[in-house]
Amino acid sequence: MSWDGETLTELAYLGRAVQAIGDSPNPQEAARLLCEAAVPRLADAAAVYVEGEARHRVDPARRLPHRWSGELPHGPELLDEHLVAVPLRAYGKPVGSALLARDRTRRPFGEGDVLAAGQLGVPAALTIFHERLHRQQLETVEILQRGIRPDSPPDLPGVDISFRYRPAAERVGGDWFDVIPLPGSRVALVVGDVMGHGPAAAAVMGRLRTAVQTLAALDLPAEQVLHSLDEVAQRLADQTLTTCVYCVYDPVLRRCTIASAGHPPPVLVGPDGGAEVLFPPRCPPIGLGRTPYETMEIPVADGSMLVLYTDGLVEERGRDIGQSVEELRGKLTQPGPLEEMCDRVLPTVNSDDVTLLAIRFRGIPGEHVAQWLVEPQAMAPARVRGLVRRTLVSWGLESMVPMAQLLASELVTNAVRRTSRPITIRLLRTDVLLCEVSDDDYRMPALHEPGLLDEDGRGLYVVSQLAERWGTSRVAGGKTVWFAMPLPAEIASAGT
Numbered sequence: 001m002s003w004d005g006e007t008l009t010e011l012a013y014l015g016r017a018v019q020a021i022g023d024s025p026n027p028q029e030a031a032r033l034l035c036e037a038a039v040p041r042l043a044d045a046a047a048v049y050v051e052g053e054a055r056h057r058v059d060p061a062r063r064l065p066h067r068w069s070g071e072l073p074h075g076p077e078l079l080d081e082h083l084v085a086v087p088l089r090a091y092g093k094p095v096g097s098a099l100l101a102r103d104r105t106r107r108p109f110g111e112g113d114v115l116a117a118g119q120l121g122v123p124a125a126l127t128i129f130h131e132r133l134h135r136q137q138l139e140t141v142e143i144l145q146r147g148i149r150p151d152s153p154p155d156l157p158g159v160d161i162s163f164r165y166r167p168a169a170e171r172v173g174g175d176w177f178d179v180i181p182l183p184g185s186r187v188a189l190v191v192g193d194v195m196g197h198g199p200a201a202a203a204v205m206g207r208l209r210t211a212v213q214t215l216a217a218l219d220l221p222a223e224q225v226l227h228s229l230d231e232v233a234q235r236l237a238d239q240t241l242t243t244c245v246y247c248v249y250d251p252v253l254r255r256c257t258i259a260s261a262g263h264p265p266p267v268l269v270g271p272d273g274g275a276e277v278l279f280p281p282r283c284p285p286i287g288l289g290r291t292p293y294e295t296m297e298i299p300v301a302d303g304s305m306l307v308l309y310t311d312g313l314v315e316e317r318g319r320d321i322g323q324s325v326e327e328l329r330g331k332l333t334q335p336g337p338l339e340e341m342c343d344r345v346l347p348t349v350n351s352d353d354v355t356l357l358a359i360r361f362r363g364i365p366g367e368h369v370a371q372w373l374v375e376p377q378a379m380a381p382a383r384v385r386g387l388v389r390r391t392l393v394s395w396g397l398e399s400m401v402p403m404a405q406l407l408a409s410e411l412v413t414n415a416v417r418r419t420s421r422p423i424t425i426r427l428l429r430t431d432v433l434l435c436e437v438s439d440d441d442y443r444m445p446a447l448h449e450p451g452l453l454d455e456d457g458r459g460l461y462v463v464s465q466l467a468e469r470w471g472t473s474r475v476a477g478g479k480t481v482w483f484a485m486p487l488p489a490e491i492a493s494a495g496t
Helices: 005-022 027-038 111-148 199-217 222-236 321-332 338-345 380-394 398-418 458-466 489-494
Strands: 045-050 053-058 077-080 083-090 093-101 159-166 173-181 187-197 242-250 255-261 267-269 275-277 295-299 305-309 354-361 369-374 423-429 432-439 469-475 478-486
Touching (some): 005 111, 027 053, 027 111, 173 199, 187 199, 187 305, 187 354, 199 222, 199 242, 242 305, 305 321, 321 338, 380 398, 398 423
Antiparallel strands (some): 077 083, 159 354, 242 255, 255 295, 267 305, 369 423, 432 478
8 A cells, every 4th residue: 555645744743643642741731732733734623521621622713612521432423524523532431522623614524534533532531531540549548548647636634736747749648647545644656657659558557557556555565566566567568668656655654665667766855945866776667577676765854845757857859867857956946836836847848748746745743643552352442442532532522532432442342353462543633533443464354234133243334334434454464444534514624
């Protein structure tokens, strides 16, 4: 078959136009290139429609509508001799359509013209399809992230908390943070960063965050939490690394335990404004396997502040990260409210996700904590009732005495039956009244509704019915059973 010069010229032009449309970065540009390739060489007017709206038009005489939702099931088709409809389809799915029109003074569209119009539509349809698919993926991941990232930390006694999360433009990643209440008014503080971006990183992040919450609920030591998280990560995905810092703050002892898995170092700001970079024992990221993790324990005075963050806050191309951390330390020495500090240290532009968690420690006053050791004897519940009465009267909580005595004695009675070593009872007055009873028996009590003739099992059932909240947790050396009661309204409104 031989080709004349005019045909070869047209084929070359069509090939260049198809290539340009296929290389376009977005549907808007693809629609523009399609229309400009068609007019005036192939048609006198052209428009590309996506979701019924004209994405782009070249239509000097305004022959074509602004809206057109016609979807043809097959290929390009002549609507009349001077109007061609091109369905834009990708992988069998309709994504839009195009209309091409010629003046009545010009010869009608021929078969070759219709075929050429169809060729121009192929790369445009693919560009529109992939942009739509990418947008849907981003929306899915953003919904996933919104569902697994807390909107705001809970209000907890002994701490003030502020946070910031800023995703990188048009990308989603694996940053997360958590603030998890622990027994004894302690709190776990977590910041993590899964390597990579997109749905895969977000999915791994969600699973690891759930795992951390579960491990924290078991009240495991910080190093054991990271070790167990490392085992979980190995089962989730191959070749996925995660950095994480896990801290536990005790507002009664005013101490903080920190374990880090390859994470940027925390910064501690003292009450006097002096800031220091903390360097927990160097441990590799989570996901490598068989890695021992270690902790550091530091005293934290009331009024001091701990700042945790991901590398997006300090990482900058071509700059030493140590220098950036030192610059962050300098910014944190400037006085001001917690919220203002968070805004001040955020970068104006970030190429990676940025997560920042700042915690100001207030502690729980020693006069609001009472603790005793009692022998597991038959008289122990009666003794505890007396201790509870004297303590609550001294705190101005006389109205809470009868209920607190009843619930505390029920927990002590259960402990007496299960242990031969001294039992620890602790009362804490924060925004609630918290009572903890600890013993050396690892068996966790099971709640069940006792029958009319049952002699056992009533104590925990009574606690579950009368306390605002209650729970159990394993601790080093045994377990703790606790309950919480709201303070009287007039005292709660005045603050603790």
